[in-house]
Amino acid sequence: MIGKFVSFFNLDLALKTSFIVSILMTQSCSKIYLGSHNQQYFDEINQPDELGEIVKGWEDGARTDDSKNQFEWWYFDAELEDGSLVVAYFYKVHFLKDQFFIGFNYTSPQGEDFFQLKYFDKNEVSFLKDSCDVRMKNNIFKGNLSEYKIQLDPNDFDNFGFNLKLESLVRPYRPQDGIINAGDDYFAWLAAVPNGEVSGSITVNGNVKKISGTGYHDHNWGNTPLQKLFKSWTWFRGQAGPYTVILAELNALESRGGFDIPILYVADKSKVHVNKFGNSELLTMKNMLIKDFYPKKNEPQFSNFSIVTIDNFSVKISGNEVIDNIEIFDRMSLPAPFNLFKPIVNLAFKxxxxxxxxxxxxxxxxxxxxxxxxxxxxxxxxIMDLQ
Known part of the structure; x- marks a missing residue:
């Protein structure tokens, strides 16, 4: 099983890296801003909590209004029964300029990888607010929390694409309202399909074949680069028997209060067993210091992570094998025309x-x-170390 997870989570490494780089990029060509400048603290007790436990369809619709510095993406991954692997996300970002793109990665049963990032003009895209309905030309990400249609046009991706249905097996999840804010700055996350079944067809080098498998979809948005909110985070997703488990710990900057913000979700097909957020309901513990991976000035990180609820659910994780360890600046790539300024951007980050x-x-x-x-x-x- 570990081998299967290693191959699966290597496949979307390029996608994850490009996403992280885009979030780390500054909002303008000015000097990178990491100072305190009267930044407001996270107030864990008073985070948004008005929507109730039942996630509504509109929550997976567009949540941003294209204002400067906002970003938003709809993410999907699938492991197919033939051994092939698929990752795709539909992304909109409004930092240096308005950009709309799709990232797509396909790994064949033989381990051959195909990756492409496709950009679209503003007049080629649309986003609905009352439901998840994202369109970039003939590429579609549409659904209602229970069932999704996710389609990539092979004409846009060099004869690779798919037409898939994702059906959820467990209820959608968000910690409280899904929005974690510090003053006016925020980051938000909705696990719309924590675990689901995938069926449909995939096009590989122009050849169409029927497929089935398992999949996942989440939705993220915010209005400020994450390094202005957090110094690091730990995130986990796994399956144990009939149970889907998602957990996280977000580590706020000292200028934002220095809090560690824990999150835990445990569900099966029948119900959600755990939906908890914050230090009043969760306790986290770490051990096994990670050695020889980071410069000495980086803060300590740990490969074992445990979380316990006040009503005695617990998850104990052992990080057994490193899939990858990325120094973000070394892997950094920028879309045209910003790639012309990559040496300058790299120097600014360094x-x-x-x-x-x-x-x-x-x-x-x-x-x-x-x-x-x-x-x-x-x-x-x-583990993401933003500092």
């Missing part, structure tokens, strides 16, 4: 005294229910 790293572990974990029953599972843990 002189900013930050050296972000992104590390992924193929992991095993133990889920303990509050009944005392335990389940062993596998998943992937990611």
């Amino acid at each position: 002189t900013s005294r930050i050296d972000p790293f992104y590390t992924r572990f193929a992991s095993t974990f133990e889920l303990r229910l509050n009944s005392g029953q335990t389940f062993d599972g596998t998943g992937v843990m990611e």
Whole structure:
């Protein structure tokens, strides 16, 4: 099982890297800003919590209004029964300029990779607010939390594409309202399909074949680069028996209060067993210091992570095998025309005294229910060090 997760989470490495780089980019050509400048603290007790536990369809619709510095993306990945792997995201960003693009990665059963990033003009894209309906020319990401149509046009991706249906197996999830803010700055996340079944057809080198498998979809948006909110985070997704587990710990900047913000979701097909957010309901613990991966000036990171709820659910994760360890600036790539200024941008990042790293572990974990029953599972843990 670990081998399967290693191959799967290597496939979207390029996509994850390009996403992280775009978030780390500054909002203008001015000096990188990391100072305190009267930044407001996270107030964990008073985070948005008005929507209730039931996620509504409009929540997966467009949540940004294209104002400067906003970003938003709809992400999908699938592991197919023939051993092939698919990752795609539909992305809009409004930092240096308005940009709209789709990232697509296909890995064949033989391990051959295809990756492409396709940009679209503003008059070629549309986004609905009352539901998830994202269109970039003939490429579609549309659904209602229960079922999604995700389509990539082979004409846009060199004869690679797909027409897939994603059906959710568990309820959608967000921590409270899904929005974590510090004053007017915020980052938001909705796991619209934490675990689902995939069916449809895929086009590979112009050849169409029927496929089936499992998939995942989430939706993220915000209005400020993440390095202005967080110094690091830990994130995990896995499966143990019938249970889907998602957890995270967001580590706020000292200028934002220095809080560690834990999140935990546990569900099966019948119900959500755990939906908890914050230190009043969750306790986290870390051990096994990661050595020889980061410069000495980077803050300590750990490969084992545990989380316990106040009503005695627990998850214990062991990061067993490093999938990849990325120094973001070394892997950095920029879309045209910004690629012409890559040396200048690299220098600006280097002189900013930050050296972000992104590390992924193929992991095993133990889920303990509050009944005392335990389940062993596998998943992937990611650690993002933004500083």
